[in-house]
Amino acid sequence: MSIFINWLRQRLADTELVMLITSLLVIFLLLVLLVPVLAPLLLAIALAYVLDGVIELMTRCRLPRMLAIGLTVGGALLLLLFALLAVLPLLTEQIGRLATHAPQYMQSLRDTLHQLQANYAEWINPDYLQQIIAGATDKMQEWGGALFKFSIASIPGMITLLVYAVLVPVLVFFLLKDKQLIMSWAQQFLPRERTLLQRVWRELDIQIGNYIRGKFWEAFIIGCAMWVVYWWMGHDYALLLGVLTGLSVWIPFVGMAVVTVPVILLSYFQWGWSDTMAYGLLAYVIVQAIDANVIVPWLFSEIVNLHPIAIIVAILMFGSLWGIVGVIIAIPMAALVKSVVSIILERRHGAVGSESG
Template sequence: MSVFIAWLREWLADTELVMLLSSLLVIFLLLMLLIPVLAPLLFAIAVAYVLDGVVELLRRCRIPRMLAIAMTVGSALLLLLFALLTVMPLLTAQIGRLVSHAPQYVQSLRDMLQQVQTNHAEWINPDYLQQVIAALAAKMQEWGGALLKFSIASIPGMITLLVYAVLVPVLVFFLLKDKHQIIAWAQQFLPRERTLLQRVWAELDTQIGNYIRGKFWEAFVVGLAMWLSYWLMGHDYALLLGVLTGLSVWVPFVGMAVVTVPVVLLSYFQWGWGETMAYGVLAYLVVQTIDANLIVPWLFSEIVNLHPIAIIVAILMFGSLWGIVGVIIAIPMAALVKSVVSIVLERRLAGAEKG
């Protein structure tokens, strides 16, 4: 017991470290409690990080800041309106087509598996195969029902979506316009001993900004490349697969593994076994290879390197806490934990050297 008390006194003697950990704990608890309410603000902050890079680029061209902000936000709203009027109807039509053809695709999958069992009867247990077919059919029907249910249930949410469509652009504009004033105002609620907290914030601000901007452009480029590839090949669900592939980059490792299943299945339903399907899957693999070896190193050169195990653990932990929002912000939160742990170890080593 005396050893624990001595250790506790040693830690409490480091006032700056105590203030840092206490402040982070309070912020974390507030997010846990208020994240449903603050969802529009958090989304606006993410968009502001993306657009802030464009604003800074325009400022380097000697354009006044207010004019640069107005041009950036206005252009973003026009692009959003264009997407809502052109992309969303096409995407909705493809989802509807997928749902309506789901029974046909289930039967096609069943026939394919039965053909595999016939050709390799000595390797495959027919009873087990029937169970697999039944499970796949039930799962595909469940997914189709979920899509229909989502489309129907989302009708009341259109009012909320319209409110967000008004609130988020306004929040983004003022976040860009009054960024420094907002930060100065928030600092009033922090403890006076905040040297370490400011150091963590400086590192995290850079990392989050680079991460969100990088992920946005990575998702856009990868999704666009996937859509163009499959559109040129005449795939009926080219836009849907492009959107799914673009969204998958927000979830490292897991996203690619999950989206590969619909890519392969829809390619099989579209073309069947043959050269065209092979070319389609090859195009998908080429896009993923270019993303992993060219786009990611270029966009994320300034992001703190994290081990794949640390990334997966962060996805599991923060995903269980905050759902899809936690999955998306898992890497920035892991970078925050890494920064804090580095400071703790640094202070501990400095204290050991003094002792």
């Protein structure tokens, strides 16, 4: 016990480290309490990181910053308008079509499983097959109910979406325009001993900026590629699968595994066991391979290096805390934890070295 008390006293004697941990705990508690209220601001900050990369590229081409901000925000607003007027109605129509045809698709899947059992009776247990069919039926009914509720609740959802469509661009514009002013104002609320906090912030600003920008463009490229390929092949749910594939890149490892299931099922419902289905799945595999071997190394050359186990643990922890938002920000939060732990270990080794010297 005395060893722990001595260790604790040594840590508390490090004023800067105590200030760093205290400040991070306060910020974390504020996020936990105010995430629902601050959701538009957090979304605006993420979009500001994305657009700031485009603005920096324009300023390197000797374009005035204010003009670069105006052109970038104007282009983003045009893309948002296109998404609201063209993409969102098409996506809603495809979700409604899927909800309508869900019972028919479920019956087709049930018939296929029974046919497999009849052809391979010696390999497939009938009781186990019935459990699979019952579980799949319940899951499809659950998804269908969720889609139906989504369509019923679309009016308030659209109102919220319109509020975000107005509020978030305004926040993004001022975050980009007054970036330095906001940073200077925020520093007034930080402790005076903030050398370590500034160090952590500089590291995270680079890492999180690269991560958000990289994930955004990766999701955009992969989602559009899947949409275009499946649209060209005549898939009824091309946009829906493109959106699901784009969203899946925000959840490392798990996202690709989860989205593969609807890709296979909807391709089967669309084309059956045919060459077209095989070509569609081959296209999906090629897009994922290009993503893993070309796009990710290109976009994430400077991203923080985290072990896969650390990434999965972060997804589980922050996902249970904040849901889908926690899953999306799991890697930046894990990078923050890694940075703080590195500082603690560094100062511990420094203290041990000074004592031994």
